[in-house]
Amino acid sequence: MRDGHLYGSLIDILNFGAQLMIVSIGMTLVIAATKGVDLSVGSVVAIAGAIACLNISKGDGSIANVIVAVGTALLVSIVLGVWNGFLVASVGIQPIIATLILMVSGRGVSQLITSGQIITVSNPTYKFIGAGSLLTLPFSIFIVAIVFLIAFLLTRKTALGLFIESVGCKPTASRLAGVKSKTVMFFVYMFCSLCAGVAGLLLSSNVSSADGNNAGLWVELDAILAVVIGGTSLNGGRFYLGGTVVGALIIQTLTTTIYMIGVPPEITLVVKAFVVLIVCLIQSEAFRKSLAFRWKTRSYPAEKEVKQHA
Known part of the structure; x- marks a missing residue:
């Protein structure tokens, strides 16, 4: 305990991992509904x-x-989430390509907002x-809890979670059954971008500055890894919000430990690349069948020899 609050490695993992946990929650719904990712x-x-930092630096610094x-x-x-949803749901562009557009152009937009400089606020x-x-x-932990609670209530206490899983599993069958798949896709991209916006506020307020070039760099890869570690299928149709949070904590623990x-x-x-490879192999049905076949072929001669002796 120091200055009235806890500190230490575990607290650092929770604090610095808050941004990743929030982004990963939004990414979970995108992967579950679209079989794609939000880059x-x-x-x-x-x-x-x-x-946020630009408005505060030009304002009077009041609470308002x-x-x-x-x-x-x-x-x-x-609004950025609506743009992604429009490209995917209405235009029909593949999610990885549609979000790649904003990934590249958005980094330039952030640098234009900051005029290529680091905006500091006090x-x-x-x-x-x-x-x-x-x-x-x-x-920041309480903000993560609020975002998680909202996502949990929307997806597990309403029909929205069933719609997301059905669209991710069988989009055509869902549409024929009366599910508005385009509306579901719009929602998941809006929610994912909203989560990213909250993470951006946490990150910039933590360091009291905004860096348009490096802020949030490669966080999309960590978020995808956290979702996969949490058990959500990259093929869509099923998702686990609790597992995503655990996966984000595992990644942040790994990063903090290495430092x-x-x-x-x-x-x-x-290390993250090896983790991604291992998790993807575990989720691959063809890889699991290959291992099972090799295990059977190796154990069959031994079983045959035992039977002959008997």
Whole structure:
């Protein structure tokens, strides 16, 4: 305990992993409903942080100014999600290509907002969002809990979760059964971008600055890995929000541990690549059947020899 709140490695994992957990929750619904991924979440993180910090730096620093800045950033994030949903659901572009457009252009937009510079802010109210404490715990954890609760209630206590799973499993059959698949796709992309916007606010408020070039860089890859580790199928149709949160914590624990033991940060990317490979092989039905076939062919001669002796 220090200055009225807990600190240490576990608290750092929870605090720094908050952004990844929120982005991964949104990514879970996208993968479950579209059998694709949202590669634009990193750019949305940068844009949301840039808009919020720009408005606060030009404002009077009051609470109302912070609320307007946060609201504007989240509104823009939703609009970006509508754009992704339009390209995927209405135009029919593949999700990975549609979101790649915003991934590339969004990074440029964030740099235009910041004029290629790092915008710094010194506002206690805004800093509390990502670096404050409540009940001895980081305030960001409570934001993660709220986002998780909203996603859980919408997908497990309403018919929306069934619609997402049905669209992800059999989109044509769902449409013929009366499910508005386009509306479901619009929703998941809007929610995913909103989650990325919240993560951008947490990240920029934690460091009291907005970096349009590096903020949220490669977070989409970590989010996809967290979703896969959590048990959500990349083929769509089923998802586990709780498993996604656990997967995000595993990734953040891995990253924090590597930093703490003094291993070069570049090794983190290599380790994550091996984790992705292993998880994808485990989820591959063809790979599992191949292992089962080899195990049977190896054990069959031994069983035959035992029977002959008997």
